[in-house]
């Protein structure tokens with residue numbers, strides 16, 4: 108005879124009893140589901156998905172990263188908006204993107220269908236890279252570079268919002284990426300001096 | 301008459317022996333907790349009315365960020381931890397008929413927690429630590445802020461160790477045998493709390509030394525790993541405590557007895573072994589660690605801890621169903637549910653907390669804790685939407701539900717305004733449901749958390765960002781939900797504070813429904829046909845819930861695949 112007890116009093120001396128039909132059924136179903144979620148995340152999506160978090164990262168001195176970003180801007184700048192440089196890097200190349208209070212720089216002009224290796228870091232505090240309207244997000248840490256390969260498949264204007272609190276001007280920290288149609292990334296307004 | 305012998309009294313309702321020194325500490329911790337809840341709730345009102353862009357109540361971003369930080373600290377840390385320490389004192393002494401090991405030490409613990417928490421609130425509100433409660437380096441904050449937080453954490457750690465020593469001591473002396481499941485759950489929570497608080501100290505001590513100028517650099521990635529061992533770990537403590545309270549409320553209100561004691565305990569052991577791995581949920585899109593390590597940890601090692609939660613999700617309603625059926629409520633699949641004591645605040649709090657945590661908080665957490673899907677959730681409003689479903693709709697409401705019993709019994713006063721208490725869980729739950737729907741939708745549309753103004757006035761560069769009109773509607777829904785939930789929270793504060801200060805004194809205080817089985821010794825289960833389900837209604841409900849889980853899981857992967865950028 109199985110004894111049961113309230114959760115507020117000591118259980119019967121023999122409280123380990125065989126599982127009933129209900130528990131056996133539920134335990135089997137949920138264990139299978141837990142395993143399925145694990146396989147999906149660790150094996151299936153890595154094999155078939157186009158949005159992965161397998162990016163590499165490495166340490167960097169923030170000042171050194173700042174120097175590299177400035178050199179990148181100087182080499183490829185085509186314009187400026189509100190004092191923020193606009194840069195059109197060669198298709199398929201490396202792209203430096205630096206967060207600092209309270210801006211992302213530079214503004215990027217990319218070409219649809221090209222793959223760019225984004226090197227993302229911060230000059231000062233932690234920031235959040237939130238690309239809208241697609242809504243994908245990465246944490247940006249000073250002293251670390253995240254090297255993320257990104258391929259825009261559709262042209263248009265994308266915003267980068269900072270979504271990690273970084274100080275009193277956090278809500279004004281916005282960057283931008285303009286993606287031009289294939290072969291036309293640097294057309295007309297793109298080459299204004 | 302209350303029997304009073306050598307600092308003990310015997311509770312006339314439950315027959316439990318109460319150590320008077322523990323009783324006073326429970327009172328102070330519980331009242332402090334409720335004061336922090338009221339404070340944090342006031343901040344919640346201001347924040348909700350600011351993020352509702354059409355109202356945008358707070359005009360100064362500096363004050364907005366101060367208040368967001370103070371809201372987080374008051375609610376996520378101080379309300380919860382003071383209440384949990386009150387719960388540990390209750391579960392470690394009263395419930396076990398045991399004496400408090402070192403009352404003086406317990407007062408020191410309380411004093412440290414109170415002083416530390418006040419220091420944190422003062423520094424945050426006076427602008428010396430406008431760094432959110434996460435205080436990610438290299439943001440700068442006053443050494444008084446980190447110092448206060450550490451004093452609080454050490455006080456809490458001592459209180460937890462005191463509880464463990466109390467239980468082990470009572471067991472050692474043979475005063476208690478096998479722990480009741482509720483106390484066992486508290487012990488699990490305490491074990492998790494030790495890990496949590498040690499991890500917190502490991503993160504905060506270097507940050508404190510840096511603020512003093514003793515060391516120059518704190519690695520931001522290492523800090524995030526250690527801090528979330530504390531920040532997320534603390535939520536696992538809440539989880540274990542909340543589930544213990546669910547079991548307790550099920551026993552108190554309908555006389556539920558776990559259908560398989562061993563299985564329920566095994567599920568708690570899974571928490572001890574695996575749940576703290578989940579602290580990596582916060583650094584899934586950080587630089588630093590490899591994706592395999594992050595994935596294994598964020599899955600709680602192949603979802604072993606999720607399995608624990610799914611066991612509780614089944615055994616709690618199943619034990620309620622079996623208890624109801626044993627009372628003769630056997631009509632159909634759900635007759636036991638229809639005839640449940642919906643008017644008892646303890647039962648209402650249990651069901652609303654259980655459903656909201658399980659359906660909204662639990663499912664969303666497991667899904668967005670997946671390493672790839674986290675990309676479309678990280679630091680958007682989806683994150684606070686998730687944890688408001690777990691910590692507020694789940695944990696906080698469960699704490700409210702149990703305090704409808706503990707507060708009258710400890711203060712020996714009748715529950716104040718029982719009619720208000722009766723409606724409180726429903727008002728609070730409805731508010732949180734609306735709030736979560738609005739906040740979750742806004743986050744899904746990309747709205748960042750901890751953000752002063754997503755309309756970016758006067759910022760040409762932001763033109764066209766977050767322009768979907770649904771966003772403004774979602775934020776309005778969120779704020780309206782918050783107003784309803786805050787009303788529900790205020791109802792609780794009125795009942796709790798009213799009971800403490802205005803309730804009619806009584807040795808047999810009116811506490812509402814107590815099923816006699818709740819305090820009765822173990823008894824044989826009613827016989828049933830082993831070829832049929834014992835709790836068929838629960839099997840049906842759990843199947844529907846799992847189907848919803850599978851559906852939402854699939855939808856989330858679909859959403860991720862809709863990101864137009866290829867990310868590698």
Ligand SMILES: [Cu+2]
Nearest residue numbers: 234269273280
């Ligand atoms: Cu920022």
